[in-house]
Amino acid sequence: MVTESPRPVASLLRPRSVAIVGASPDPGTIGNNVLANLEASGFSGEIHLVSRTRDEIGGHACVKSIDDLPRGLDAAVLVVPEAVVPDSVEACARRGIRSAVVFASGFAEAGDAGRVSQERITAAAQASGMALLGPNCIGFTNFVDGVSMTFEPLGAPRERCRRGVAIIAQSGAMTTNLRVALLAKDVPIASAISTGNEAVTGIEDFLADALDGDATEMVVLFVEQVRRPALFLDLIRRARARRIPIVMLHPGRTERARTAAQSHTGALAGDHAVMSCVLANETVLIVDTLDELFDVVPLIRRWPRAASLGTAILTNSGAFRGVAYDFCAEQGLDLPSLSPAIAARLKAMLPAYAAIDNPLDITTIGISQHDIFGRTAEAMLDDPQIGSLIAAFIPGSPQLQMVRARSLLPVIQKSEKPVAFSLFGDETPLSPDFTATVREGGVTLFRSPDRAMRAMACLTRFGRSLARPPRAARSTLAVPSLPGRGTIAEHRAKAFLAACGIAMPEGALARDQGDAQAIAARIGFPVVLKAQSAALPHKSDVGGVMLGIADATALAAAWDRLFANIAAARPGLALDGVLVERAAKPGLEMLIGARRDPDWGPVLVAGLGGIWTEALKDIRVMPPDLDADAIAAELRLLKGASLLAGSRGTPPLDIGAAARAAATLGQIMLGEPAIRDIEINPLMVYPDGAVALDALIVAAE
Secondary structure, eight states: OOOOOOOOOHHHHSOSEEEEETOOOSTTSHHHHHHHHHHHTTOOSEEEEEOSSOSEETTEEEESSGGGSOTTOSEEEEOOOGGGHHHHHHHHHHTTOOEEEEOOOOSGGGOHHHHHHHHHHHHHHHHHTOEEEOSSOOEEEETTTTEEEESSOOOSOSSOOSSEEEEEESOHHHHHHHHHHHHHTTOOEEEEEEOTTOSSOOHHHHHHHHHHSSSEEEEEEEOSOOSOHHHHHHHHHHHHHTTOOEEEEOOOOSOOSSOOOSSHHHHHSOHHHHHHHHHHHTTOEEESSHHHHHHHHHHHHHOTTOOSSOEEEEESOHHHHHHHHHHHHHHTOOOOOOOHHHHHHHHHHSOTTSOOSSSEEOGGGGGTOTTHHHHHHHHHHTOTTOOEEEEEEOOOSHHHHHHHHHHHHHHHHHOSSOEEEEESSTTOOOOHHHHHHHHHTTOOEESOHHHHHHHHHHHHHHHHHHHSOSOOOSOSSOOOOOSOSEEEOHHHHHHHHHHTTOOOOSEEEESSHHHHHHHHHHHOSSEEEEEEOTTOSSGGGGTOEEEEEOSHHHHHHHHHHHHHHHHHHSTTOOOSEEEEEEOOOOOEEEEEEEEEETTTEEEEEEEEOTTHHHHHOOEEEEOTTOOHHHHHHHHTTSTTHHHHHOOTTOOOOOHHHHHHHHHHHHHHHHHOTTEEEEEEEEEEEETTEEEEOOEEEEEOO
């Protein structure tokens, strides 16, 4: 992937001169809102107005057309109908205007005719070097430098922001939603940018700008399509180097309608799954819902390095312990056992009947011992086996609410480990004094313990991604030369993979029936026969696989039947030969594979194979540079992981062997960029190893 350079947007975000084309004196109109916002934001540069009907608006002189504006202005806001946007952009280009905002909709999002119009404004802007924002956007507000070019009525800002969160969203409505919701949580907003259709500038350009200065402490993204993935990844790595967290919501988990590789891997590892895997590995915090985003942003602002260890839960509800066990298990949030020293310390604080465990119920002692909330929280945070804390309590009376606040807030404020503070009761009103105390203390309060646990699970996943070293770009494996291009026949693919260290069934390629009989006699019956041709990636679909061949007589009959099937299904197809292999003993069928996404690069895929592949779609998508231990940990998160652990008296299976085979595929992908797709399905897993029964490799032609 070739990395582009971001397009400069400084003249747009920090202009010294702005023209409003379509200005209006009428309150409530878009043209008037833009002018009011620009003035209210504290903009100190030149303001020029274009109006066909007015000579003056609000003390600003008006000109009749864009061609009457001074040359070389920094920015123009086009408050004009869709039909005249192309002419207006071309006029701005003629006047040497460096950037422009286009609010109007009806372009590429509206169909072919709109797409043609958008292509025209793109061409005009690019030819002149203009940084054009939109169309189909609501503009932006730069709260640090005091520049607002949006039609959304904002009023005067509460105060000038010095450093805060940069919001970049492809949706105008979501830009507003994110801004107001985070402000309500006392999160300072440095900028809020709606990129719309991204005819010229896009999320990558504004992300680059946000990362260049010192005003951005964190970035929040709402993205429906990453149009320049290579540049985006480069910027994500820059953010990690600068320790600027990025939280991203990307809707659209279904597959994009494009032809996948000739394997289950291509279909199962859809574009959204690949993107999420790659970005999480590059330390982007991916959230699935708006609630998660709103909950996790305040936490990650306070604790940007997050935590990779599991969490502890402190409560005064015994019943909540069971709820927490279930919920955390579903979220993949570990609840580590307390260390012996901390358990002893807690036991000395609590009644003899208290169960010293994680989650920990402090019982009703808090009614009489008001400092117990903070003391127990401090003890759990001191545990080296604990990475974070969720303190979830029944609120009680207004007096007891203040007791909890006075005891807990000092502990939370000084904690280096993330803490989520939650009071039960949903929307039940809380004491105004309690609410004010918590807000003044800079502590985020959750009214739903479920949301607190989910947010901590998100934060912990992020902490684990931060703990990983930067992604490896090179293979540690000496990858042999590819045995072909395009779809590679199974026998060649297996020979290649065997040379890389993946175990295969004993067998060989037979050119005629005499060869087949000799091979079978050497390796021992029972055997299987498989027709071999690059044109037959799915041999069983055309009767090209014969199983359970017990002796020489059965082999002769199966040989004839296989060739009859191929002749009927694919007349004239010439085979490389027939692969004769020893029949595998029963085991657990798994799928391991790797695919190279054209946008995001290589990823690993692993899950249950055979009939379970399509039935359950129970897979893990992983970065290609994971080692076998990390892959084994991922495999234990499969819904069907209990089958690997052994059940109903069967011994545990060799999960390490499966993980090592998958790790090898990852190294192959890093070492051979021509490979587009590899799939082993099934990989038969046994208590003492794993064997690849079928293999497919697709390489660039």
